Amino acid sequence: MIEEMIQSMSPSEKIGQLVMIGVEGEAMDETVSRLIAKRHAGGVILYGRNLTSVTQAVSLIDDLKAVNRSNDAPLLIGIDEEGGRVTRLPGELAKTPASRDIGSRDDPEWTYAVGELIGEKLAAFGINVNFAPVLDIDSNPQNPVIGDRAFGSDPDRVSVHGIASMRGMAQHVVPVVKHFPGHGDTHEDSHVDLPVVSHDAERLRSFELQPFQRAIASGADAVMVAHLLVPAYDEQYPASLSKPIITDLLREELGFDGVVVTDDMTMGAIAEHDEFATAVVDAVLAGADQILIGHGYDRAESAIEALEEAFLSGVLSAERLEESVRRVLKLKIKYGMNDDPVGSVDIEALNEHAARVLGE
Helix, strand or coil: CHHHHHHHCCHHHHHHCCEEEECCCCCCCHHHHHHHHCCCCCEEEECHHHCCCHHHHHHHHHHHHHHHCCCCCCCEEEECCCECCECCCCCCCCCCCCHHHHHHHCCHHHHHHHHHHHHHHHHHCCCCEECCCECCCCCCCCCCCCHHHCCCCCHHHHHHHHHHHHHHHCCCCEEEEEEECCCCCCCCCCCCCCCECCCCHHHHHHCCCHHHHHHHHCCCCEEEECCCECCCCCCCCCHHHCHHHHHHHHHHHCCCCCEEEECCCCCHHHHCCCCHHHHHHHHHHHCCCEEEECCCHHHHHHHHHHHHHHHHHCCCCHHHHHHHHHHHHHHHHHCCCCCCCCCCCCHHHHHHHHHHHHCC
16 A cells, blocks of 8 residues: 555655645645645644644644645644643643653653543644654753653653653654654753764663663654764764764664654754755755754745755655655554544543543
8 A cells, every 4th residue: 555655656745745844823824735735745743833722723733634635645743742841732721741740750650641641632633743752861950951851860760651651642643752862961952053962872872872772662653863963973963964873873773663753954953054955855865754844934845845856866866765755654554644624622521531640
């Protein structure tokens, strides 16, 4: 089935499957409609700016799904719903705790239940991808971006609860574990600049990489790669653009054959250091399957054009392109994704379930 789909797709349809784009407002507009229907963008990422109420959120998501029905593959609809301070869903829904609070309770069954609750809430809206759980280790008190987003400060606790959360979410949506190879021990925020992880490979294998290695062994389907410079593996390129990190380390050494997603390519860690179109192509050549472009329709268009030019010039081979398309389609089929309308969301039932899980 997947091979038949790939063979029936045009090069532009295949390239579109490698791109997830941000939506600028609260409603469908002509540009995002064109990027999905005509440029075949394979997914969207939604932020708090896009989801201001339950009714509005359902309307937007139903419109996105409807526009994509001209494409053969269903639309990935992603979000960052970690719990705690990183939540995007409308305010009518009960909030879930931060990962640190979940990890400190140290009850894996409860962690699983909270993860499943998050997945259930997202699926109720037609969202099918969650960029969570965080598998970074909170090992640096000066870290400006991780903190309570991590389940703890040691690899074992992060592994146990990260995997429990991942498995719970996976009952309803695709969990994307992040931020490989580990954003915990940094002093910079990759939204602003390029952090450097200066540990040697031995330390990384025994500490930062442990939660990811265990999650992969436990069946992780998707991994987000961070914009981090890790000289132990690559002195030139950040992890998100690095073949030694994505292909050699993540795929070959750790044995991961699922979908690799870059962190948002419009973040300062990339924007301040690399030419955008070049970085997009470099990420795919390094082994990334999906390029995340959270902000700017012009950037989304530029990414698609850069990949098309790379394909036409032979820089991006048909084999490499189809390798990523195959992984993306496999994920969409595994999770039973479709473009059916949501229609309505039973907020009362979701909040009652949340109260039972959270003990409120």
